[in-house]
Amino acid sequence: MSKVIQLNEITKHYQMGDQTFKALDGINVDIDENEYVAIIGPSGSGKSTLMNIIGCLDTPTSGEYHLKDKLVEKMSETELAQQRNKSVGFIFQSFNLLPRASALENVMQPLVYRFIPQSERQKQALESLKRVGLEDKIHHLSNQLSGGQRQRVAIARALVTKPHILLGDEPTGNLDSKTTQDIMKLFDELHEEGHTIILVTHEQEIADHCHRVIRLVDGKVVADTRKKTEERLHV
Amino acid sequence: MFKSAIAIIEGVKAALQAIRANAMRSALTCLGIIIGVASVVTVVAVMQGFTKQINEQLSDLSPDVTSIKPYVALEDQMVGKQSKLSYDDFLYLKNKIKQIDVMTANMLSFNFANGAQYQNYIHSAQVIGTDSDYQKLYKTFPEKGRYLRESDDEKRRRVALVGETVIEKLHLPENPVGEYIKLAGKWFHIIGVGETQDSFLGFDQNNYIYIPISTMSTLDGGDRGIITIRYRLKVGADEEIVKRQITKILRQRHKISSGQPDDFQFETAKKAKERTKELTTSITGVTAGIVGISLIVGGIGVMNIMLVSVSERTRVIGTLKALGATPGFIMLQFLVEAVVLSLFGGMIGLAIGYGLSELISLMIPNLSDTHIPTWAVLLSFGFTSAIGIIFGLAPAIKAARLNPIDALRYE
Incomplete structure (x- = not known):
């Protein structure tokens, strides 16, 4: 199986006055295609920083990060943006849908940055919304949708560019437990379909769905466990 | 792109x-x-x-009419230099220049600035001294009565041609021909009513009284009037040659030594338009x-x-x-x-x-x-x-x- 993510001695340091804060302190992680990974850890452990680096929102202070075959290092803002558009599908805790835009327009948005013609954008966005079961809500504005529906739109938006990885930041943090189950079921299905999924979370029940759990403490990986097939949770 | x-x-x-x-x-x-x-x-x-x-x-202005006006450069005006064309300049040019078809003059006099009086009504109108050639130059015709004649000028008659506004303001009868109005302390006999013109930029164009220029010149007292000379050339006459002739005469009459600038200038409708x-x-x-x-x-x-x-x-x-x-x-x-x-x-x-x-x-x-x-x-x-x-x-x-x-x- 080919590697999607290779993190090699990744560090991220922040200068705070005289002190250097080591948000990440030598991370070595490889993630293969079609893995289903949870990154967990207490707050301040560096999981958000790690997610930002994986998601090409940030670059490491030192170390090498290969996303697919591309070395994400000292890229310019523009190159990082292009990389995000091409390789990463973001799913945020608070959905981050565009206000005053319909579900369809939201899902079409990432394709704008690929300079795809309008009709083609619409076609691909429709397919993606169909995949998350919202084909009857495409013209609803985000404030006309429930929390679960909003997150489905966000997932459709992440899927529409066919990225190498789906990157979720506490994707169910704002949802009730019933909706959480629905959304996690959707992630499970997407994984079955071959997507590579990385979820940053502090909820154990989310981590339970994943097949591999990476635990961070103080910017270091303290545990990296792959579940055997029989240990995996099936909903 | x-x-x-x-x-x-x-x-x-x-x-x-x-x-x-x-x-x-x-x-x-x-x-x-x-x-x-x-x-x-x-x-x-x-x-x-x-x-x-x-x-x-x-564009209504006759394009073939040239005016001669007194002219002093601004910096000379500031040191008090003045210039004017005299009534005699006008008469001299009128007789001397053979290439000219019609020549007339407009005169404004301070003595007539107090306006006109009829019965108890006093109205300030623009009193202009001119001659019969004004009619020939501008091909204008009186609404009522007659225009100024050559004999009016020769005999310095106290006659006046009035505009529509003057009739209204002085409460003259609808046909004022034959009435008398007082200008600069003298009684003038109304002989006609001039052609009514549209107002220009909101300015009334009918508030005028035309009297013979000779009459005005006499009553002006001391040749203080401001005169503008206007002329049209004969067909085929050379504009530049005439201008040179006029320039030579006026410079002589005004005793301008060579090297000094003219104290008058020529103006045509075209030039006015450009300005x-x-x-x-x-x-x-x-x-x-x-x-x-x-x-x-x-x-x-x-x-x-x-x-x-x-x-x-x-x-x-x-x-x-x-x-x-x-x-x-x-x-x-x-x-x-x-x-x-x-x-x-x-x-x-x-x-x-x-x-x-x-x-x-x-x-x-x-x-x-x-x-x-x-x-x-x-x-x-x-x-x-x-x-x-x-x-x-x-x-x-x-x-x-x-x-x-x-x-x-x-x-």
């Missing part, structure tokens, strides 16, 4: 959405630009109307420039609201960046939004300016139709776009430079 087009379309969409969502705020933001464009357009339109009217009136054109163009330019300053104030309003807009939409910008929007794309989008906002103001301003100029043309009688030239429309759109770009630049750069991580976290 194609990529920029998509960014521009996205910018226009976002801008229209933002304008719709904050209609009131957008309208207030645009107020500066609306007022600026409306004033520029109104000023230009009204000035165009004036110019058009002046040109129409000037008015220069004048109206510069007035238009200056006023448009002054009101254009309000456009800059408007631009600052746009910049202000765009900065607010960028702050408000920090999270959205963060999201767009996470979805793959490059800094260049974000910058272009916000620039387009600022331009759309300015253009929106520009269009409203254009409409208001159009309405205002229509209103002004209704209020000023006889003002030719005001009209907004295409260049003014294009210029105001060009200028408002430029304002949008210039004042949208700072907010757009701010948006483009936002750190996506901080922007996503922004509450």
Whole structure:
């Protein structure tokens, strides 16, 4: 199986006055295609920083990060943006849908940055919304949708560019437990379909769905466990 | 190219959405630009109307008539130098120059400045001394009675031809021929009523009394009157040769030593037209420039609201960046939004300016139709776009430079 993510001695340091804060302190992680990974850890452990680096929102202070075959290092803002558009599908805790835009327009948005013609954008966005079961809500504005529906739109938006990885930041943090189950079921299905999924979370029940759990403490990986097939949770 | 087009379309969409969502705020933001464009357009339109009217009136002026007027350069005027053409200059030229078909003169005298009296009515009219050739030169005809005759001039008769306004103001009978009015302390016999003319730029053109120039010259006392000589050449006569002849005679009569400038000048309708054109163009330019300053104030309003807009939409910008929007794309989008906002103001301003100029043309009688030239429309759109770009630049750069991580976290 080919590697999607290779993190090699990744560090991220922040200068705070005289002190250097080591948000990440030598991370070595490889993630293969079609893995289903949870990154967990207490707050301040560096999981958000790690997610930002994986998601090409940030670059490491030192170390090498290969996303697919591309070395994400000292890229310019523009190159990082292009990389995000091409390789990463973001799913945020608070959905981050565009206000005053319909579900369809939201899902079409990432394709704008690929300079795809309008009709083609619409076609691909429709397919993606169909995949998350919202084909009857495409013209609803985000404030006309429930929390679960909003997150489905966000997932459709992440899927529409066919990225190498789906990157979720506490994707169910704002949802009730019933909706959480629905959304996690959707992630499970997407994984079955071959997507590579990385979820940053502090909820154990989310981590339970994943097949591999990476635990961070103080910017270091303290545990990296792959579940055997029989240990995996099936909903 | 194609990529920029998509960014521009996205910018226009976002801008229209933002304008719709904050209609009131957008309208207030645009107020500066609306007022600026409306004033520029109104000023230009009204000035165009004036110019058009002046040109129409000037084209009525006989193109073949040349005037000779006293002339002293401004710097010489300031040291008290004066010049004038005398009644004798006029008579001399009239007899001497053979190439001339008709020559007449207009004289204004301070002794006649007190106006005219009829019964108990006193009215200040423009009293002009001229001769019978005035009628030949301008081919004008009396409404009633007769025009000044050669014999009136020869015999220095106290006769007067009056305009419509004078009849009205002095409460003269409808047909005043035969009545007497008092001018400069003397009684004048009304012999006719002159042709009624349209008012020019709101100025009454019928408030005149024509009397024989010889009569005026006699009553002027000391040759203080201001004389303008007008003539038309005979067919086939050489304009330049005649001008040279007149110049030579006048310089001799005025005892101007060689090397000194003429103390008179020639003027034709064509020259007058050129001068008015220069004048109206510069007035238009200056006023448009002054009101254009309000456009800059408007631009600052746009910049202000765009900065607010960028702050408000920090999270959205963060999201767009996470979805793959490059800094260049974000910058272009916000620039387009600022331009759309300015253009929106520009269009409203254009409409208001159009309405205002229509209103002004209704209020000023006889003002030719005001009209907004295409260049003014294009210029105001060009200028408002430029304002949008210039004042949208700072907010757009701010948006483009936002750190996506901080922007996503922004509450």
